[in-house]
Amino acid sequence: MQNLKIKVVTLTVSDKGAAGLREDLSGPAIKEMLSSLAAEIVATEIIPDERMLIAERLMHYADKTCCDLVLTTGGTGFSPRDVTPEATLEVIDRPVPGIPEAMRAASLDKNPMAMISRAAAGIRGRTLIINLPGSVKAVRENLAAILPVLPHAIEILRGEGGECGNQSNSKK
Numbered sequence: 323m324q325n326l327k328i329k330v331v332t333l334t335v336s337d338k339g340a341a342g343l344r345e346d347l348s349g350p351a352i353k354e355m356l357s358s359l360a361a362e363i364v365a366t367e368i369i370p371d372e373r374m375l376i377a378e379r380l381m382h383y384a385d386k387t388c389c390d391l392v393l394t395t396g397g398t399g400f401s402p403r404d405v406t407p408e409a410t411l412e413v414i415d416r417p418v419p420g421i422p423e424a425m426r427a428a429s430l431d432k433n434p435m436a437m438i439s440r441a442a443a444g445i446r447g448r449t450l451i452i453n454l455p456g457s458v459k460a461v462r463e464n465l466a467a468i469l470p471v472l473p474h475a476i477e478i479l480r481g482e483g484g485e486c487g488n489q490s491n492s493k494k
Contacts, residue, residue: 326473328360328362328476329362329387330361330364330391330392330393331363331364331367331391331393332394333366333376333383334368334369334396335368335371335395335396335397336396346368347458348395348461349368351458351462351465352395353366355465358469359469361391364387364389371397371404371406376397377409377410380392380394380410384413384451385446390448390449390476391450391452392450394451395455397456398454398455398456399438400440406442407441407453411444413446414442414444414451415444415446417442418443418444418445419443421443422439422453424467425439426439432463441453441454441464445479448480449479450472450475450476452468
């Protein structure tokens, strides 16, 4: 599993970022954190909070770029413009509720506002799509919670991994 090269797309969802009015700091934070894995960033993009556009870009990356993982950042809050989870749920084949549950649980220890994150995660074809919050601090907290399981998740999606219960690090 250590030699597994994970192909990753980062998709920043931000009206101000897409308009050039705000620097994207969350996308680079994701890239920095992924350096601990054998990850290759194959594409990065900043788009506005438009549900149909988000869905279209998620489908494009999952279906056309042969990436293993799409990490979105932004659009997971309560604002009327925050529609990333809805777009994600619209395009996935199978939900993976444990990932956002783990992110919220890990972040809740640090910030009670974590409970209002609406992040979603799921599988489209052989691509794992995960929504991360928009703030750099929240991206770091959430990604740290799930980073250890990503290589195994991708290995399983590729059909290259063994059974989860047979992992040497599983608890008895």
